[in-house]
Amino acid sequence: MCGIIGYIGPKNAIPILLNGLNRLEYRGYDSVGVSLINQDELSYLKTKGRVAALEEQLKEKRLQGNLGIGHSRWATHGQPNEINAHPQFDCQKELALVHNGIIENYTSLKKWLKQHGHRFCSDTDTEVLPHLIREYYQGDLLLAVQQALHLVEGAYGIALVFSKEPDKLIVARYGSPLVIGVVARGEYIVASDPTAIIDYTKQVIYLDDGEIAVLTRQGMKIVTLDNVRIDKKIQVVKWNLEEIAKSGFPHFMLKEIFEQPKTITNSLRGRLLVKEKDISLGGLGDWLDRIAKVKRVVIAACGTSWHAGLVGEYLFENIANLPTEVEYGSEFRYKQISIDPSVAYFVISQSGETADTLQSLRKIKQGKGNVFGIVNTVGSTIARETTAGVYLHAGPEIGVASTKSFTSQVTVLALLTLALARRRKTIPLKELESRMIALQKIPQQVASILKQHKKIKALAKKYCRYNNFLYLGRGYNFPVALEGALKLKEISYIHAEGYPAAEMKHGPISLIDRQMPVVVLATDTEDVIYQKVINNIEEIKARQGRIIAIATEGNKQITKLVDEVFYIPKTNGYLTPLLNVIPLQLLSYYIAVQRGCDVDKPRNLAKSVTVE
Numbered sequence: 001m002c003g004i005i006g007y008i009g010p011k012n013a014i015p016i017l018l019n020g021l022n023r024l025e026y027r028g029y030d031s032v033g034v035s036l037i038n039q040d041e042l043s044y045l046k047t048k049g050r051v052a053a054l055e056e057q058l059k060e061k062r063l064q065g066n067l068g069i070g071h072s073r074w075a076t077h078g079q080p081n082e083i084n085a086h087p088q089f090d091c092q093k094e095l096a097l098v099h100n101g102i103i104e105n106y107t108s109l110k111k112w113l114k115q116h117g118h119r120f121c122s123d124t125d126t127e128v129l130p131h132l133i134r135e136y137y138q139g140d141l142l143l144a145v146q147q148a149l150h151l152v153e154g155a156y157g158i159a160l161v162f163s164k165e166p167d168k169l170i171v172a173r174y175g176s177p178l179v180i181g182v183v184a185r186g187e188y189i190v191a192s193d194p195t196a197i198i199d200y201t202k203q204v205i206y207l208d209d210g211e212i213a214v215l216t217r218q219g220m221k222i223v224t225l226d227n228v229r230i231d232k233k234i235q236v237v238k239w240n241l242e243e244i245a246k247s248g249f250p251h252f253m254l255k256e257i258f259e260q261p262k263t264i265t266n267s268l269r270g271r272l273l274v275k276e277k278d279i280s281l282g283g284l285g286d287w288l289d290r291i292a293k294v295k296r297v298v299i300a301a302c303g304t305s306w307h308a309g310l311v312g313e314y315l316f317e318n319i320a321n322l323p324t325e326v327e328y329g330s331e332f333r334y335k336q337i338s339i340d341p342s343v344a345y346f347v348i349s350q351s352g353e354t355a356d357t358l359q360s361l362r363k364i365k366q367g368k369g370n371v372f373g374i375v376n377t378v379g380s381t382i383a384r385e386t387t388a389g390v391y392l393h394a395g396p397e398i399g400v401a402s403t404k405s406f407t408s409q410v411t412v413l414a415l416l417t418l419a420l421a422r423r424r425k426t427i428p429l430k431e432l433e434s435r436m437i438a439l440q441k442i443p444q445q446v447a448s449i450l451k452q453h454k455k456i457k458a459l460a461k462k463y464c465r466y467n468n469f470l471y472l473g474r475g476y477n478f479p480v481a482l483e484g485a486l487k488l489k490e491i492s493y494i495h496a497e498g499y500p501a502a503e504m505k506h507g508p509i510s511l512i513d514r515q516m517p518v519v520v521l522a523t524d525t526e527d528v529i530y531q532k533v534i535n536n537i538e539e540i541k542a543r544q545g546r547i548i549a550i551a552t553e554g555n556k557q558i559t560k561l562v563d564e565v566f567y568i569p570k571t572n573g574y575l576t577p578l579l580n581v582i583p584l585q586l587l588s589y590y591i592a593v594q595r596g597c598d599v600d601k602p603r604n605l606a607k608s609v610t611v612e
């Protein structure tokens with residue numbers, strides 16, 4: 001969601017803050033601001049719009065200082081405008097604070113602070129924090145922060161500076177991520193995301209909930225709200241800058257789509273042991289044997305990760321004979337159900353910071369359940385709080401629309417399915433082996449699909465002016481239909497719906513006409529379901545619908561039934577989601593470009609949804 005950056009050290013803070021804000025802009029981007037301390041004076045600049053607008057204004061108003069904080073905002077409380085942009089201040093504008101999260105009891109705190117003479121300028125929940133800290137300040141900033149945060153309900157990652165203690169950067173976290181980059185003793189960069197730090201250092205410390213760090217030019221100390229000292233380990237971020245730059249692609253999304261042969265390979269590396277006919281998932285360790293004995297699996301996730309979870313449901317049930325339910329994180333967290341010890345719970349998340357998924361995880365843990373993570377971002381909150389888990393190893397995903405994380409999630413779920421099927425003896429070893437060999441071929445098959453990207457580009461040109469799309473798939477590919485529709489709507493603002501193909505006749509069929517292109521996933525010709533999909537295609541054709549089919553190479557027959565065909569290589573049916581999703585990602589990308597949309601920064605969306 002919002003991005004936080006802060007710097008203390010010997011250098012000019014402004015270029016470091018701006019660089020960090022540029023790296024963080026993908027998290028949220030309706031307004032930005034910075035605040036600096038120079039000697040014992042606080043200065044600031046805020047603006048509606050993007051970091052570029054702030055940079056422009058900084059040419060006029062030159063801010064000085066080697067201690068400062070910055071913020072890129074994604075509005076929750078209050079319009080995106082200059083006043084609501086962060087930093088927020090106390091009445092005297094001596095204390096500046098940036099915040100990621102939501103202060104849930106801000107209304108009552110605001111009322112109480114007003115009674116104590118505080119005057120508020122913004123509509124934000126955040127503004128209560130600098131006022132509250134100032135209210136408690138009696139010569140010790142850390143103590144005031146601790147006392148104030150004791151009264152706060154909700155989630156926060158905060159960074160603050162105060163002109164009365166001009167050698168101090170204080171950060172705190174509860175529910176929203178915060179990382180401290182250690183450049184040298186006395187030089188630190190803090191951020192809500194390591195991508196904003198790794199230009200300067202790869203040595204980081206992840207703050208945990210309830211921790212506060214005081215960073216000065218003499219060193220750092222980390223304490224709890226009750227002032228108990230904590231020793232934290234420095235960790236090393238493995239991502240490099242090249243990985244988070246666009247590498248010559250016009251957009252991160254396209255770069256990430258094209259990375260998939262490599263990222264799927266990375267998700268498989270060292271895990272798919274074809275010769276041994278086994279799967280190694282080190283992160284799960286001995287838990288794998290215990291998971292294989294459970295009666296049921298429950299998966300909680302949001303958005304694209306939820307779609308991957310749905311593919312997981314088909315995989316676990318069809319191949320490992322393991323009943324599975326997939327829950328939206330936002331729904332699961334509020335369900336009045338008890339946590340069942342005979343269930344293996346999984347959470348899936350690219351960022352590892354999605355608030356609803358994180359709260360589902362915590363609900364399961366509170367109920368004494370074991371919860372396993374399928375996460376991309378190493379060291380993220382979800383990754384750290386799960387019982388055990390499997391990393392995707394897909395590298396940083398910057399484009400707001402998830403692409404490579406989806407294919408890596410499905411890859412990990414396929415690996416897990418085979419590992420469970422082997423232990424539960426639900427398929428013969430011969431079948432296990434052929435499924436493994438098919439999985440091994442996926443990266444090169446994805447590469448061969450990507451080579452045909454120009455065909456999809458041409459299709460996009462032809463279809464980009466339609467305002468409604470339908471996506472249909474069955475079995476393993478019903479979730480892919482949902483994912484194709486989500487990709488199209490989030491980046492090109494076209495209304496699109498995904499359906500299980502046979503559900504069409506229970507309602508959506510009434511929408512079909514020449515103005516509604518229908519994308520049909522018609523692969524896996526050997527599956528009994530294939531003929532049913534063909535019947536569904538006939539039904540659309542009979543109503544003059546325009547059909548774009550994704551079909552298996554060699555299927556000439558289908559050309560008689562549909563308007564357009566895009567062919568994908570043949571694979572084992574359970575892996576078709578990994579191939580079918582690629583043309584759908586490309587189609588949404590090229591349509592969005594044709595329509596002039598801002599692909600990497602679609603309106604109203606943030607990469608990581610760390611609020612409810």
Ligand code: M6R
Pocket residue numbers: 302303304305306348349350351352353354357400401402403486490605607608609
């Ligand atoms: O980081 P997560 O995987 O937990 O994020 C979940 C969703 O917010 C995310 O998949 C979102 O739906 C994407 N914008 C989809 O492209």
